[in-house]
Amino acid sequence: MFTQSLDFKTTDLDTFPFPFTSGNYRYSNDLKRLSNINCIEVTPEYKLQVETKRRLLQEQPHIRFQSFPHTMEMQWEVLEMLIDMAADRYPEHFEVSKDGDKWTFKNHIFGETNSFVYGDASTLPYEPLDYIGRHFHNDFVLMVHRDSNFYLEVGQVSYAALFSANWNKGMSFDEIHAPVPFVSRKGDELAERVRKFLLSIEPGKPWTRINWNLMADRWDVNYETMDVWGPQRSEITPENAGKLVRLRVEEQKFYRMPRSNAILFVLNTQFLPLEDLALRKEWFDLTYSVLQDIPGPMAEYKGIAPFLPQSVEYLRSIDENKKAKKNNK
Amino acid sequence: MPVECLSINGMEDKEEIKRVILSQKMGTQFYIAAAWNNAVMIFSLGVEAGLSEAEIQTVIIGPKRRYVYCMKCFEVSEVKEEAEIAECDHCRASLEIGPFYSIVREGYIGYPFIPIGKEEVGS
Ligand code: HEM
């Protein structure tokens, strides 16, 4: 059975999508144009993350992948886009040959070759998005556009922060975000504004934002295992927070699919233990400042309320040690 | 008064139901008289189509039934109208009944928890 204890962190800090740009954090429409539109990324942790993801999909298929039967054609469109991006960016790792609708996809990192007929799902071991998603470390969610809203119709979710493909299946953008205390700096409701913004996204011009959370010694926190991680959160102390608490970031990318008109939501999830923040002084200072200033409802919603004070206390002691050393010099 | 009749078989008629709701004049009041599950479905579609909750009046025919969707085993159980917690009929998990409803799952979310006194020894 999959153990949730976390056995990986980002080691190449240049690839870590650090979330904070100022010393306090509030919800906002923080979408920005994505500069490198290719979402495929191979980091030093690629193999570990993909293997973990495959194991979760194998052990918990109903939790980790959900789709409606009418989404096949849209899923093929996603498969095509991801394969083309992978082969384009990393020709040494991924290769595709297309002979009419007879395609062969090679993943050299795993030494795998699959041949299939494009458009014929019976020639693949899984549904098209579930199949191609098992070659990349990201989560993939397809939001289908209907009457000015988006509906979650396909989801492969292996890193959840209160995200369940099973529970959220079929829900609209607004329903999905109903639990979020979505209040901006000005105090207005954000969900409607963000949904309208998503409606304006055009093919070939993806957008991006970074979401963040803290995790107490877990790979993910989902509704399905709330009985387990709920009580565990209080085991965090200022002494162990540096190792056990990770800053968890989701780099989110939003693509308008040209044929289906759906929005493909791609997530790159990375972790950094609090103790590694010291490797970049600016990251340490911003995180320390942000965590001291989290509004109560946000901490409750994110599920970090039971260990946030211990985490801040840990950062404070590191900060004081640093200052003391400086003064002694 | 003109009458329009639409026969509804379930969620597969979702778009049609929303179309009818959307084609009404501004300020129209909606009255739902239905069994609990059907009422919840139409109510949610009304809200999705942009009605405010104040514009919808609901009369439940028959018992007021609520269902909770168990996040452990993905089955629904019937629960008492005022219940805040419940036990799953299928896997016996203790569930806290949340405020969110899924049209697809036909129930309110049930967050699993371990009741005090039932923690496993040693964990
Ligand atoms: C269209 C694709 C999107 C999907 C499928 C999606 C899905 C989700 C889900 C499942 C949650 C957790 C809800 C829960 O607690 O049950 C969430 C939270 C949230 N979403 Fe989205 N989202 C999308 C787009 C966006 C966009 C464009 C924004 C831009 C502002 C956004 C902002 C947020 C925020 C601020 C939270 C709270 C997260 C936290 O504080 O940890 N989402 N989203």
Ligand SMILES: [Zn+2]
């Ligand atoms: Zn159950």
